[in-house]
Amino acid sequence: MRKLIEQPTFDATPQGAAGKSHKHESAERQVSGQARYIDDMPEAANIHHVAVGVSSVTTGTITSIDLSLVKASEGVIDVITVDDIPGHKDIGPVFPGDPLLAGTEILYHSQPIFAVLATSVNLARRASLKANIVISPTEACLTVNQAKQRENFVRPPHFMRRGDFQTSYAQSPIRIEGEMIIGGQEHMYLEGQVSMAIPEEEDRMLVYSSSQHPSEVQKLIAEVLDIKLHKVVVDMRRMGGGFGGKETQAAQWACLAAVFANRNKVAVKLRLPRMLDMMATGKRHPFENKFKVATDNKGLIQATHIEINGNCGHSPDLSDAIVDRAMFHADNGYFLADCYVEGHRCRTNQVSHTAYRGFGGPQGMIVAEAMMDAIARKLGKDPLDIRKLNLYGKDTRNTTQYGMQVEHNLLADLIDKLEASCDYQLRRKQITEFNKDSPIIKKGLALTPVKFGISFTAKHLNQAGALLHIYTDGSMQINHGGTEMGQGLHTKIGQIVANEFGVPLSHVEITSTRTDKVPNTSPTAASSGTDLNGKAAQNACLIIKQRLAKFYAEQVKGNPEQVIFCEQSVVLNEHTIAFTELIQQAYIGRVSLSASGFYKTPKLEYDRSTGNGRPFFYFAYGASCSEVSIDTLTGEYKVDRVDILHDVGKSLNPAIDIGQIEGGFIQGMGWLTTEELLWDTSGKLISNNPATYKIPAIGDTPEIFNVDLYPRANDEDSIYHSKAVGEPPFMLANSVWCALKDAISSITNYQTDPVLHPPATPEKVYNAVEQAQAWLEKQI
Numbered sequence: 001m002r003k004l005i006e007q008p009t010f011d012a013t014p015q016g017a018a019g020k021s022h023k024h025e026s027a028e029r030q031v032s033g034q035a036r037y038i039d040d041m042p043e044a045a046n047i048h049h050v051a052v053g054v055s056s057v058t059t060g061t062i063t064s065i066d067l068s069l070v071k072a073s074e075g076v077i078d079v080i081t082v083d084d085i086p087g088h089k090d091i092g093p094v095f096p097g098d099p100l101l102a103g104t105e106i107l108y109h110s111q112p113i114f115a116v117l118a119t120s121v122n123l124a125r126r127a128s129l130k131a132n133i134v135i136s137p138t139e140a141c142l143t144v145n146q147a148k149q150r151e152n153f154v155r156p157p158h159f160m161r162r163g164d165f166q167t168s169y170a171q172s173p174i175r176i177e178g179e180m181i182i183g184g185q186e187h188m189y190l191e192g193q194v195s196m197a198i199p200e201e202e203d204r205m206l207v208y209s210s211s212q213h214p215s216e217v218q219k220l221i222a223e224v225l226d227i228k229l230h231k232v233v234v235d236m237r238r239m240g241g242g243f244g245g246k247e248t249q250a251a252q253w254a255c256l257a258a259v260f261a262n263r264n265k266v267a268v269k270l271r272l273p274r275m276l277d278m279m280a281t282g283k284r285h286p287f288e289n290k291f292k293v294a295t296d297n298k299g300l301i302q303a304t305h306i307e308i309n310g311n312c313g314h315s316p317d318l319s320d321a322i323v324d325r326a327m328f329h330a331d332n333g334y335f336l337a338d339c340y341v342e343g344h345r346c347r348t349n350q351v352s353h354t355a356y357r358g359f360g361g362p363q364g365m366i367v368a369e370a371m372m373d374a375i376a377r378k379l380g381k382d383p384l385d386i387r388k389l390n391l392y393g394k395d396t397r398n399t400t401q402y403g404m405q406v407e408h409n410l411l412a413d414l415i416d417k418l419e420a421s422c423d424y425q426l427r428r429k430q431i432t433e434f435n436k437d438s439p440i441i442k443k444g445l446a447l448t449p450v451k452f453g454i455s456f457t458a459k460h461l462n463q464a465g466a467l468l469h470i471y472t473d474g475s476m477q478i479n480h481g482g483t484e485m486g487q488g489l490h491t492k493i494g495q496i497v498a499n500e501f502g503v504p505l506s507h508v509e510i511t512s513t514r515t516d517k518v519p520n521t522s523p524t525a526a527s528s529g530t531d532l533n534g535k536a537a538q539n540a541c542l543i544i545k546q547r548l549a550k551f552y553a554e555q556v557k558g559n560p561e562q563v564i565f566c567e568q569s570v571v572l573n574e575h576t577i578a579f580t581e582l583i584q585q586a587y588i589g590r591v592s593l594s595a596s597g598f599y600k601t602p603k604l605e606y607d608r609s610t611g612n613g614r615p616f617f618y619f620a621y622g623a624s625c626s627e628v629s630i631d632t633l634t635g636e637y638k639v640d641r642v643d644i645l646h647d648v649g650k651s652l653n654p655a656i657d658i659g660q661i662e663g664g665f666i667q668g669m670g671w672l673t674t675e676e677l678l679w680d681t682s683g684k685l686i687s688n689n690p691a692t693y694k695i696p697a698i699g700d701t702p703e704i705f706n707v708d709l710y711p712r713a714n715d716e717d718s719i720y721h722s723k724a725v726g727e728p729p730f731m732l733a734n735s736v737w738c739a740l741k742d743a744i745s746s747i748t749n750y751q752t753d754p755v756l757h758p759p760a761t762p763e764k765v766y767n768a769v770e771q772a773q774a775w776l777e778k779q780i
Contacts, residue, residue: 004587005473007580015567016498016505018720021655025491025510026238026484037240038194038208044267047196048077050260051124052112052272053131054280058683059140059349060106062113066132070116073130075123078264081114086262087226091255093216093248097154097315098352100224100255106135107314108351109684110279112252117260117268125273140349140683144288144309147346154316155345160327160401160611163338168303172294176374179291181757182363184311185284185356185671186687188695189485191240193281194271195254197261205232205258210239211250212483213523218515224255225262232258237512242485243667244355247523248317249281278688282354283677285322286311287363293371299379299386304336304401306367308343310360313352319345321457322355324608326364328402328615333411333451334368334390335397349683355525357667358730361452366672366758369448369734373741377753382428383738384447388415391449403612408715410621410647411449419447421708422625422643431627435746440632443640444743447625448735450646452728453616454527455601461522462601462617464532466493468540470593474503474568474580478540479511481521482533487726488656489529495652496534496719500541502566503579518596527620527724530652532599534719540597551591552582602717618716620723622646624665624732626702628739632747632773635766637740639669641704644732649714649723658707661729668733670696672758673740740765747772 016022029035053070071079082089082101092098102113113133118124141147169175196208205225211217214234222229234254239246253270261268272280287310294303308326312319323343330341372390376383392398392406399405419425424447431443456462466480478497484490490510498505511517522532548570549563556575564571568579577585587593606613624644630637644665648657674694678687687693713721737758744754744765752775754768 004584007584008473010568011504011507013504013506015502016495016508018495018499018652019650020653022491022495022505022653024488024656025494035238037191037238038196038210039271041196041208043269044198046266048117048119048260048264048266048268049121049124050256050268050270051116051128052256053114053116053128054110054112054276055102055106055135057106057135057137058109060135060137062102062104062106062133063136064134065113067114069130069132070127073123073127075119076116076127077119078117078260079114080259085224085259088223091220091224091251092315093317094320095155095316098317100252108349110276110351112280115256117264121271142348142679142683144311144346147348148309148344152347153345154312154347155320158324158327158343158608158611160341162401165303165305165338165340168338169292169294169305172302173297174295174378175292176378177292178370178374180289180367180370182287182289182366183759184286184353184677185675186278186677186693187243187245187356189239189241189243189245192272192274192277193250193253195250195257196267196269197254197257198267199261199265203227203231205261207232207234207254207258209234209236209250209254210246211236211254212239212242212247212485212525214483214513214515215519215521216248216523217251217254220251221255221258225258233514233516235512235514236483239483239485243357244359244525245281247355247525249354275688279685280351282313282317282352284356284671285319285353285360285363286677287326289367291367291371293375295375299375299381299389301335301337301390304339306330306341308341308364310345311348311350311353312345313348313350315352317352317354319353322360324360324457326360328453329361329364330367331401332365332368333392333449334372335392336401339401341401350679357664358727359526361727362668362671362731365731366734366737369738373738374753377745377750380750384419384424387449388412402615404614404616406619408618410710410712411451414621414645414647414710415447415449415623418623418625418643418645421645424625427627442630442632442743442746444628444630444739444741444746445625446735446738446742447623448738450622450728450731452620452731454531454620454724455604455615455617456522456526456528457606457615459604459606462528462532462604463522464536464599465518465521466533466536466540466597467517468497468537468544468595468597470544470583472584472587474583475507475509477509477511478537479514479517480533480537481513481518482529483513483524485524487529487660488653489524489533491656492530492652493534493537496537497541500538500545500565501579503568527726527728529726530722531718531724532601535599536597538597538719539599540595543595543597544593547591548582548586551586551589552577618714618718618723620647620728622728622732624735626735626739628736628743630740630743630765632769635762635769637762637765639700639702639736642702643706645708645710646729646732647710647712647723648725649712649718650721651709652720652722654709657709657725660725661707662705664727664729665732666696666701668730669736672733672737673760676759676761744768744772748776
């Protein structure tokens with residue numbers, strides 16, 4: 001530029017410091033309806049719309065397809081089957097098994113077979129119903145037991161061993177066995193699956209995708225179109241929720257939109273209707289787990305065998321890593337002593353189940369809590385006493401079943417603090433007395449911990465990049481590889497950049513995640529979005545700060561290492577210059593004001609062949625205490641009070657972190673209570689809309705809901721010594737499930753451990769109550 005912009009006056013807004021509460025960067029736009037999602041974007045004049053035709057049976061062989069009526073339908077422009085795909089026909093994210101459109105074999109109910117492009121959404125959807133497809137049905141595999149009997153697995157099993165389980169189990173005085181049938185969970189994101197593809201010149205393709213993994217969408221589109229990656233740009237400003245459901249599952253719809261856009265040279269949008277979204281996309285994996293646990297007479301674990309069986313659906317998707325993480329978290333915060341943990345990836349003819357907040361961790365961790373309850377009831381003790389007894393130690397009993405030492409263990413202190421602050425012991429006595437005098441309403445109380453490992457277990461994904469520009473008025477743009485789905489990632493990145501340069505947060509703009517700005521990015525998942533991208537953004541800041549410090553130090557004859565950036569000024573000893581003035585001088589002095597940052601997580605090493613290593617950079621901890629009331633006549637219940645103390649290290653933004661904890665807890669509570677996935681006997685999902693699938697409503701929120709942050713910085717060198725907060729709070733809801741069991745157990749004077757497979761719907765609670773009452777009658 002030939003003339004610099006006039007220097008802006010001093011902005012009285014406080015410095016955008018990390019560690020302080022700031023509202024979400026899109027909060028005002030979201031509550032006012034001005035936040036732009038893909039379906040809100042201005043559409044091209046030649047926009048066309050896609051609908052998919054799906055299978056009406058669960059498994060079978062396609063014997064004939066007649067799409068003549070589809071093609072002749074009003075408004076139809078183009079129709080494609082798998083044979084029309086120019087490049088790769090399989091879009092499996094890690095391993096093959098996910099056809100873009102069905103070939104000759106049907107693998108699950110509602111599998112897409114063809115796609116239709118029309119001039120409007122309604123015309124496309126009407127046309128998709130006119131196909132004449134003949135399918136010869138075959139026998140479906142619908143359960144984990146069927147898969148195991150047929151040895152039908154999507155990936156080989158994995159094992160973790162320590163010591164001699166068989167000998168220790170046989171020699172222990174207390175031996176307990178149990179089984180858990182754990183339901184899956186629908187993501188129920190507010191914004192469904194949607195993509196818009198816009199063809200550009202020379203085979204280039206611009207795609208807007210509601211995806212947690214733009215780089216993977218870019219790669220798969222390039223492979224499907226049989227072009228190089230540099231021809232495809234994926235843009236992702238924000239999602240209306242993701243929760244893991246848009247980590248791999250968004251790619252299919254983006255690829256189909258891109259194929260039509262490439263074939264017809266028109267802009268194309270594909271948005272799934274809600275019912276089809278629920279039927280054709282993967283869920284949280286249902287699991288069927290078994291355990292054997294042995295203890296001494298005090299309840300201290302001596303031996304543990306845990307068998308973990310994930311219902312993966314028809315293909316691998318991310319199931320290898322998901323079942324691994326379930327195995328990693330089958331201990332929760334407890335030392336399993338001599339142990340044997342096995343994990344199986346069962347293939348069924350359901351939609352391919354996928355990532356969901358916690359990524360298998362919740363399905364493993366709930367087993368640990370089930371074991372603690374079972375031990376307590378067997379010995380006639382308070383489950384909290386058993387939990388505290390079996391926590392990992394500081395110097396001994398401090399190694400996980402996969403050989404990682406549990407360092408910086410906060411659980412004992414954190415539990416003690418919560419136990420005191422929530423008046424656990426007093427309330428335990430009060431509830432026990434209440435239940436003695438209350439024949440219909442029974443109350444339950446439980447305090448459970450969380451220990452959750454932070455990092456991708458696939459080591460190479462633990463990297464991130466960022467691109468920072470500073471303009472001559474002192475304002476900045478930061479682009480990074482993470483995606484915003486409402487969790488506040490962009491807000492925290494903005495705080496980090498503002499903090500580094502000592503400027504107001506309003507001076508930092510976070511731009512859409514785009515594959516042409518930061519390449520080869522990892523998914524925003526594994527709770528590592530801020531850990532990875534925050535460090536990468538900080539690295540970019542440090543590069544430019546070093547340039548500016550050197551430039552300023554040369555001017556005033558000082559030491560660049562002593563330059564300080566704060567309060568919109570740059571200070572070196574007695575010399576001070578306004579930040580914007582230094583930026584303009586640096587531009588005139590030909591100092592680069594742009595930088596790429598990079599970060600990779602240290603200390604990670606895990607050997608799958610031996611089942612040993614350090615798959616996690618650190619652990620995040622937490623504990624929750626839940627009190628519930630159940631109606632023994634109906635099985636209905638209410639969560640009366642919840643107290644949470646959660647470890648987020650040195651919080652980057654307490655308001656956002658508390659919001660994540662509250663939201664994660666409620667979502668976890670839904671998984672364990674009301675959210676029941678149901679398939680009919682043919683394999684069709686019948687809980688396929690908001691009327692038949694119940695997520696928690698505002699009325700389900702506990703009347704008393706106390707959330708506090710544990711005041712301790714992360715001992716590891718994370719960004720400003722904060723800790724991840726996305727997934728760990730989800731498992732705090734285990735206390736609700738345990739409290740429901742506690743209430744039911746009170747019917748037998750806490751002598752039995754009720755069978756209550758999650759989700760603990762009122763029907764299941766009622767059945768468990770009847771079983772408890774029947775047991776009691778036999779004792780009389």
